Amino acid sequence: MRRFVFITFFAAVPALGQSSQGDVAITIYNNDLALVQDVRQIAIPAGRSRQEFADVSARIRAETVSFAAADTAIVEQNFDYDLLSPGKLMEKAVGQVVTIVRINPATGTEVREQAKVLATNGGVVLQIGTRIEVLRDDGLPVRVIFDKVPENLRARPTLSVTLESRRAGVRPARLTYLTPGLAWKSDYVALFDEGAGKIDVQGWITLTNSSGTSYTNADVVMVAGAPNDGNNYNNNYRSYRPPAASDLVRAGTESGGRPRLGDYYLYPLAQRTTIANAQTKQVSFLDVQGAGATKAYHFTVGWMQTIETPMSASTVLNFSNSKAGGLGTQLPAGTVRVYIRDARGAPQFIGESGIGHTPMGSEIAIRTGEAFDVKVKSAVTKREKITRDEWERTARYRITDSRDGTRIVEVETNPVFNRTTMTYTLTNARPTPAVVNLVQTGLDNAYHDTRIVEESMRGEQISLNDRRYRVTVPGNGETVVTATFDTRY
């Protein structure tokens, strides 16, 4: 008897450690969404049969499952999540006979009895022969032994498909489903050599698996993009959003050699890999040596902003991902960590920045931090109301509307004009000259008629709102720039 039982045990245990997954292919999107395709070799009998699928994602979106196998038709698809627990076990035993083993606390001797479970409401009521008892009413040890695990109670939520097959035999069956919990982004390591004006960049695809399941020997493809996820709450939750692409100076127009899916670039992994549960996996996809890069300083002064304590200018790293002189590939969204070598040659971290999906051929500017030695002060040194002629005092408009036809409206305006003089003091405590891109912003304010009256060096209007001065500050020196603006505000 004992021997026989053991043999059935081994039959019952699935081949230990072997996942029941077949040939797994995974496509991972940026918004915490993955498509899993699992082709399993399944022995399907002729006629109607029920197939269970273990080792699917623990966070499977069951409603997205599709199943296909040759010569079969699906009768129904089920996702059962009635889980086995001691309480459920007892509940399902109501009306049935179980074995109870009483253990004498003084001697350890066992007494076996058959008992019928009458109810489990708050406590377990048993019928033993003609007696009615409450299980362990006296607190003494009692083992309860059930004959079998009830049908439909499972250790884990289980996906099953009921099939109608025209023939019997082993054949590949394809299971596809969507699941959250698999996400990817990229991480870049950039080693900048300021003297040579070069940058070495390594790119890593970073995959995280929090889906609750490991995927063995999977063929993995990452898609640089996020398909619209509708209104599904699960998808919006925890989704990875690429950092703002504000660092993109000029969007590229070159096409990379990577395979595409519609408008999205694909990043297939070169070889099959196992993605374990709770694993962060990084796979190399880019290694470029000696691309051109330059450093620049930026500072933006707000409208009428007075800065008394000098503020540091931003240190910005400029590079390109064009084929000529750049990284030569499009860059999926992620984090760029920048290192430079210290006096002893050891790389040291100098800052990081996020980039968005960047098409090939783009010019990229990333801020790594602030320059300790390059600083800017600003002050409103003069501001006064100025007079204007009457020419703007009255304006006439012809207005046509559907109800009243054409009419003429006079609008009285009495605009205020102000003249503001700004003084910017730029200092450089480094021994070498520094070029600072100083931007005065806030020049538009929806009036579109701001005028520059006077400036100590020629600025460049980069937009209605922003005017840029490229200021060279001598080593261990200071440069003062003044500018006067006429505004309506």
Place this chain on the structure above:
Amino acid sequence: MVRLVAALLLCLAAPALAQPVVVSPAPEAVSVTVYRDPNRSTWGEMDLKWLGGYALVTETRTVDLPAGPSVIRFEGVAGNILPVSAIVSGLPGRVPEKNYDARLLSPGALVEAFLGRQVHIRRTSRATGKTVEMEAILRSGPDGIVLTTAEGVEALRCTGLPESLVYPGVPADLSDRPTLAVQTETAAPARATLRLSYLAGQFDWQANYVAQLAPDGRTVDLFAWLTLANGNDESFAAARTQAVAGTVDRVEAEGDEGAEPVSPQISLQCWPAGTTSDTAYMVPPPPGPPGEYAMYGADIVVTGARIRHPNLMSSIPITSIGGAELEELGDLKLYRIPDPVTVAANSQKQVGLLSKTRVPVERINAAWLEAGRRLDEPEEAGVVLRTRNVAERNLGLPLPMGPLAIFEEVGGRQMLTGQGAIADSAVGQEVEIAVGASPGVFVHQRLGPKKKKKKKTKKGEEKPDEDEEDDSSYLPGRYELEVSNATPHAVEVEVNLWRRDQRALVRRASRDLAMKNGRYVWRARVPANGRATLAYTYVPAPEDEEED
């Protein structure tokens, strides 16, 4: 039979071990570069219980690699490693893949790993102490465990018997802590010295300045500590140690911390256990998650001495040897501690950062007032220490930001006379430190006894800012500014008159006013126990008309 089980279990561990695993237990040499918490203010103290800064840890390790593909597992890395930042260099082959596994060995993880597999259940008789062990298959868990034994189906811990599960081994993919591993491939067996570098949290540093004011009040001796702290559970012995000053950008991206450590918790639920007596006996409550017990035993006790700033109150002058060496790092400043030091786990360390004697300073009483704003009562003037960060003033070196304590000898006894903070200051920059208020010098500003012209309130409610709050502020008229001195010596007070709107004007001032950074400055000399006054006419800014 048991042997077969063991063999099968080895197979179970096998898929994770497809490639030979080389374990690198510890680094031979380590370098730690500490970065300041970017969100901590200039004067803020480090919170030793939760350090917001980080460090770049660079470790040198030697491994013996077999020919062909292999996996190198790194042990003893900082607990707060940022796994995505790990860089491995110096391997003979390339590194196609890096993995960071966060499945931890725990009671719950064991139950999950052995679900559907063979374990043993051991029951001990309370009467005789005899143990009985049976083979069983785990049918459910970790929320309530159901077992199949040779006798039938049973639930764990519903019997009132002492019983426990015994597992035949540890699954290979469970580890005691999250583990970093890299794949590599080598043509021939080789001994490789590799460099592993990564960013790790729970570090911080700052500069702490101590200034000793000379008896004449004209110079200070300035000393600064480089204070660094490590909140990780790992010590870095004989580490080359650096600190970086300046602003270094960080971004927070999801997934940087790696997948969250997974250690499922067990909650042993049983069937309803109510009895006739109802309250007399209950099934033992489910044990809490293991972490809870550990917490009870390990209350974190931080003594006052540990938290208190160690050197703020110590007597000075301080002499320190082997202070940090300054080095340029791009646009940042790197301070290198010349000799390797041990950065111990959960500890704070201080070395000398800089020491400058006889730095001339101006100790100035300064007041900040808005032109045209009436004060309800006199205000204390502030005390500012001002100098220039230049060699002529015995300075002329970058000053990284940090708190400053000023001491003065009064009657042969060291007194703390003020506390302030130094912002990041480049060479050549004016350094101004607000160190406190001066209790003897007050300023007051009043509108003179002139006609009060009612402010025009054409569209009264459209500008509900503080301009409207105090009806008597920003009115045109003659204002009187008075500085009073209750000290027995004459003082110089720098009164700064600033304007919210630069179109407002100060006219017909009774004293000479200088202009600095767009504000009026009156340098008032106030005699001992005396007063000085400034009268001026305030012309408010013209009102902006709405256009429609």
